[in-house]
Amino acid sequence: QKEVEQDPGPLSVPEGAIVSLNCTYSNSAFQYFMWYRQYSRKGPELLMYTYSSGNKEDGRFTAQVDKSSKYISLFIRDSQPSDSATYLCAIFSGSARQLTFGSGTQLTVLP
């Protein structure tokens, strides 16, 4: 079993839809929960991170963590065609100083 499992997709939604992207993880020692966005032929860019259970909002993006069920989500409101990319959840272990990534979900927002 992988340490981080991500809903594989691909996901295709109409413009303006609410998108939900989900991951589960297995190691309770994981400390920080991140979401990266990766456009084609580019490196991943950090969207958001959080370290506690609950919600964290940044514009149209909301990251949600439930440590009791080891579940993390990213919600995108009012999705735009420019949001079309691969979204990667990642968990950062401070002691190991490494990011463990989910497999990524490819999102397409249709105009």
Next chain:
Amino acid sequence: KAGVTQTPRYLIKTRGQQVTLSCSPISGHRSVSWYQQTPGQGLQFLFEYFSETQRNKGNFPGRFSGRQFSNSRSEMNVSTLELGDSALYLCASSFPGTSAEDTQYFGPGTRLTVL
């Protein structure tokens, strides 16, 4: 502020050859991490360097190695290339802390194709 730069962007090699990839971190960043990205395995951690020392290593064979220079620039080397080494190799730089505030910023990657 300039981002992480990686050279070359694309590389084609044949089996058995060796390759060296280069990464220049963001100015002021002293930690450099390397990742391999493939369609089958996704993004996997290779190793991390800080102050010219390898501080952490992922689960890759010894054919994968790296080093860091005093100016924090880093190189990774893959010897005796195999077809399965074809991948996007990503470099990420950060401050050397242990919290997510010292977040990792990725370069565009080097696309390596092994024929």
